[in-house]
Amino acid sequence: MYFWGVKISIPQIFSIRNEEQFNETALQIFRYQAQNCLVYRDFISHLKVSPTDIKSVKDIPFLPISFFKTHQVTSNSDDAEIIFSSSGTTGMVQSKHYVTDVSVYEDSFNKAFEQFYGTPKDTCILALLPSYLERDGSSLIYMVDALLKQSEHPQSGYFLHNHEDLYRKLIEQQASGEKTILIGVTYALLDFLEQHPINFPNLIVMETGGMKGKRKEMVREELHEILTAGFGVEMIHSEYGMTELLSQAYSAGNGIFDCPNWMKIMLRDTNDPLTILYSHQTGGINVIDLANINSCSFIATQDLGRLLPNGSFEVLGRFDNADIRGCNLLVQ
Numbered sequence: 210m211y212f213w214g215v216k217i218s219i220p221q222i223f224s225i226r227n228e229e230q231f232n233e234t235a236l237q238i239f240r241y242q243a244q245n246c247l248v249y250r251d252f253i254s255h256l257k258v259s260p261t262d263i264k265s266v267k268d269i270p271f272l273p274i275s276f277f278k279t280h281q282v283t284s285n286s287d288d289a290e291i292i293f294s295s296s297g298t299t300g301m302v303q304s305k306h307y308v309t310d311v312s313v314y315e316d317s318f319n320k321a322f323e324q325f326y327g328t329p330k331d332t333c334i335l336a337l338l339p340s341y342l343e344r345d346g347s348s349l350i351y352m353v354d355a356l357l358k359q360s361e362h363p364q365s366g367y368f369l370h371n372h373e374d375l376y377r378k379l380i381e382q383q384a385s386g387e388k389t390i391l392i393g394v395t396y397a398l399l400d401f402l403e404q405h406p407i408n409f410p411n412l413i414v415m416e417t418g419g420m421k422g423k424r425k426e427m428v429r430e431e432l433h434e435i436l437t438a439g440f441g442v443e444m445i446h447s448e449y450g451m452t453e454l455l456s457q458a459y460s461a462g463n464g465i466f467d468c469p470n471w472m473k474i475m476l477r478d479t480n481d482p483l484t485i486l487y488s489h490q491t492g493g494i495n496v497i498d499l500a501n502i503n504s505c506s507f508i509a510t511q512d513l514g515r516l517l518p519n520g521s522f523e524v525l526g527r528f529d530n531a532d533i534r535g536c537n538l539l540v541q
Contacts, residue, residue, distance in 0.1 A: 219312075223320050238502055239507065242506060249507075272509060291308050292308070296419075321469040333362040335364070335390070336368065339370060339397055340396075416436065449524060451510070458472065458474070474514065475516070
């Protein structure tokens with residue numbers, strides 16, 4: 210694949226090892242998408258920004274995430290192999306991500322999962338994701354499906370509302386001492402614990418966020434206190450991902466997220482979206498996701514966050530005027 214005469218391969222994106230490589234690749238992808246992603250090109254034009262004048266990553270304009278609700282955001286003319294859609298309440302306009310090469314998504318979530326959690330082959334993966342399973346178009350379900358297929362553990366699998374079965378498997382896994390990850394939507398984890406608290410210190414509990422209208426929203430500290438006590442673990446892990454991205458960041462506890470090497474978080478001033486903030490300040494979360502090479506890699510989300518000096522970040526909530534996302538984030 211060529212970007213303004215410079216050849217970039219998908220493996221190059223996932224082999225980034227330092228900031229210099231990231232910035233160079235990001236600028237090359239920006240120049241390509243500024244020309245070939247029509248929605249992004251028009252957005253940049255309205256800002257009166259010339260792509261040739263962009264010499265630094267911090268000067269790249271970020272496309273508001275709401276465009277995925279109203280436009281087909283793609284940077285090539287290939288047909289979509291799959292269309293991911295956001296969850297939401299009845300009547301809400303869904304975001305749609307037209308993915309023209311789903312193998313890029315597969316590379317992204319496989320490499321990120323391995324970077325943070327090791328190979329799924331040797332892991333028992335239990336998934337409590339009823340609201341996602343009950344609809345079509347979930348990118349999370351696509352990822353979990355693939356991880357479950359790679360897991361060679363006989364206990365791995367989905368659980369809808371069969372909490373008794375999940376409890377029995379957790380007890381068996383606790384006795385076996387084998388590596389176990391429970392991925393669950395927030396309200397379902399809370400529902401499970403009301404009847405089946407367990408003391409499983411080595412369990413990795415990963416909440417994906419969202420009450421889906423089933424429960425009242427909680428601040429993160431309150432939620433994680435309930436979950437840590439209910440599962441008998443020290444920390445609650447979290448995943449930060451969304452329909453409009455093909456990469457996920459992960460938190461191993463305390464709400465501090467880390468990105469894979471091809472993803473980066475920048476913060477924008479809430480009053481001046483073209484101004485980039487520095488660490489320790491609070492602002493709107495901008496995401497550079499180089500895996501979004503066939504759509505748009507530069508997304509201005511509706512989430513608020515704080516950036517730490519090492520590149521990790523916290524999610525603090527959402528803009529007051531933002532639509533309520535189906536998997537909306539916890540407000541601190």
